[in-house]
Amino acid sequence: MKLVKAQKIIHEAASVYSDSQLIWTLQSKSWVFDECGTMWFKSYRKTFASLNRIKSYRQPWTRPYSTSQTTVDSNEVKTFLAMAHKWWDEEGVYAPLHSMNDLRVPFIRDNLLKTVANHHPGKPLFGMKILDVGCGGGLLTEPLGRLGASVFGIDPVDENIKTAQHHKTFDPVLDKRIEYRVCSLEEIVEDTEETFDAVIASEVVEHVADLETFIQYCCQVLKPSGSLFITTINKTQLSYALGIVFAERIMGIIPKGTHTWEKFVSPEKLESILESNGLSVQTVTGMLYNPFSGYWHWSENTSLNYAAHAVKSMVPGHSGPTEIVFKGEKEEPQAEASTIPGMHEELKK
Structure with missing residues (x-):
């Protein structure tokens, strides 16, 4: 039955x-x-x-989540700890995240370039400081580093950070541009308030213990006019049927128990939370994954996955993005270029 x-x-x-x-x-x-x-x-x-x-179809049973000052869910930590050694297996459980880079890296890059007048032709994000929250094994952190950004990746799972640290050693350039730390977002808020030009929370908000607190902390570490990028899953009947019943329980595309439907968030609710924290939503667009081809596509339909870009309101007296140098890296940005030669090769390295 x-x-x-x-x-x-x-x-x-x-x-x-x-x-x-x-x-x-x-x-x-x-x-x-x-x-x-x-x-x-x-x-x-x-x-x-x-x-x-x-x-x-009847919606799954829901239960309220209590508000707290921590954003880390201990049950989620246990889930990802068990998969920490699988991050860089491009045909394993994280294959969809590897493929997602084809969409999310250009999405982040292109929206950040709208905020600067000039950029280095080979390193378009040079001079920008980015926080990658819930960085896991560094799947998104590394391509952003290759684009010239100084990226700070944080994750509460110690084994995830060990995997990320080990993998970046294969590329000496990344060792200069990327730093990792085992910690939660709230642990760095006081020391890094209004520090980052961009904060990335890709496939993270559906795993946090308290979404509103998480967004509040993201806003606190952003500079005025800084960008927040989020990719996540909509809370719909379809996302339950396909994202959990089909993907986890039937096909096993991702391990059973990876997602909790009650934690999914609609674009409307997310936008409301963002705006209440002084962030102006610029873009919300749907993302669709084909499990048979292994590729992602942009779509106007946000019933399942979607990406959002929001900008923190400008506050008088604050300057724009500043040059960030990690571990003594010293590079001089070149003149503005209308195109970005070798971009495809940079992303694939």
Whole structure:
């Protein structure tokens, strides 16, 4: 009976996903289960055409989360501790995050370049100081460092930071531009208030213990006119059916228990929290992952994943971004360039 129920949920979710022209649509097949729970594929179009009942699917049971002054959830720490050695396996559980760099790195780069008049042609983010919160093994930290930024990566999981530290040693340039620390966001607020030109929280806010406190701390460490970048998962019926039931329990694309649906946040709620902390939302756009091709795509649909960019309001008396030098690195920015030669190669290194 449980198998039949799971089959029904996925049938319904897939129908809505197809109707919305989302990437999760199976390119050629639909689900059929045998008595052992094995999944194989058959032609899906006729089957999916009549399955359009996901809107009536009951929302999962929800429970309130208590407000606290810590942003770290100890249960989440245990989950990621078990996977700390898998960060740089491009075909493993973090494969979707590796692929996500094709979208999130240009998204961050291009929006930050709107704030500067000149940039180094080979290192467009040179002179910018970025905080990567929940950096994990450094999957996003490293490409930002290659773009010239001075990046400070923090994570509460000690083994994650050990993995990140080890991996950056393969590139001497990154060793100058990237620093890592085992700590939570709140631990560095007092020492780094209004320090960073940008704060990145990519695939993080759905794991924190207190979202509002987390956003407040992000705002505190940002310079006036600094940028906050967030990628996360919308709180919808579809995100439950596909992000948890399908991705975790059926397909095993990510380990079971990685996400908690109650912690997902809608773009509307996130925007409200951002604006209440003095951040002006500039962009919210949908992100869709195709588990069969392994690629992400931008979309107007934010039913599942989405990216947001917000800017902290300007305060009189504060200057703009300043040059940051890590570990004695000394470079002089060159004149403005209309194009960024070799950008693709830089990101792939």
